[in-house]
Amino acid sequence: MKITWLGESGFILDDGKTSVLLDPYWSDALGERRADRHRLLPVKQEWLERNYDLVLFTHAHIDHTDPQTVQMLLGRQPRLMFAGPPSSHAVLKDCPCFFELYEGAKVTLGAFAIRALPAIHSDRYALGYEIVHEGKTLYFSGDTALLCDLAARVPHQPDAAFLCFNAGVGKNMNAQDAAVLAERIDARLVIPFHYGILPGGVTPEELEALLMKQQRPCFTPAYGETFEV
Numbered sequence: 001m002k003i004t005w006l007g008e009s010g011f012i013l014d015d016g017k018t019s020v021l022l023d024p025y026w027s028d029a030l031g032e033r034r035a036d037r038h039r040l041l042p043v044k045q046e047w048l049e050r051n052y053d054l055v056l057f058t059h060a061h062i063d064h065t066d067p068q069t070v071q072m073l074l075g076r077q078p079r080l081m082f083a084g085p086p087s088s089h090a091v092l093k094d095c096p097c098f099f100e101l102y103e104g105a106k107v108t109l110g111a112f113a114i115r116a117l118p119a120i121h122s123d124r125y126a127l128g129y130e131i132v133h134e135g136k137t138l139y140f141s142g143d144t145a146l147l148c149d150l151a152a153r154v155p156h157q158p159d160a161a162f163l164c165f166n167a168g169v170g171k172n173m174n175a176q177d178a179a180v181l182a183e184r185i186d187a188r189l190v191i192p193f194h195y196g197i198l199p200g201g202v203t204p205e206e207l208e209a210l211l212m213k214q215q216r217p218c219f220t221p222a223y224g225e226t227f228e229v
């Protein structure tokens, strides 16, 4: 499967037959509200010109569930399917095809088996996701704090753990928390995210160094980079 990182929490997962888009933030909605929140990098035209089979959201914060991005997607694909927690649905009321997901919900699409997982965040409906594809298990943490039982409720030894972290603000993991979670679930590979587009964010060096101490592989894609998992 090919995965493209879109900056912040956005990813495209594509196996040539099915294309899943996760938490796309393609507008400048935050910059329109606050002058110090303008996006730093432009959206790539190729992302806007592709077709998707499903758009998944982890929670309702605007850099994860962005109504302007959804309007762009619907302009091209009016029947596109969306799925995510009820908090995301609440800000996307006009979406014609939205499936509400709660922890434990399963969605099968082509070769993708998706399961909604817990995330402990300031949006109380926030979710993480397990995505199993051709024998590989991927874990997307979404925005979450590290609570003591989180590791027991998400996949153990995932082939890749996509771990969301920032400076530890807004009920999110910081780099140390993300390293602890990676160790507790014994992730075979860590891909850190939730930075890159917005000013004042974290950079991955601290987390990379902590993972190196664990001798745990870590991959930090460049903005817009496509890689295989």
Ligand SMILES: [Zn+2]
Pocket: 059, 061, 121, 143, 170
């Ligand atoms: Zn959030």
Ligand SMILES: [Zn+2]
Pocket: 009, 061, 063, 064, 143, 194
């Ligand atoms: Zn976030």
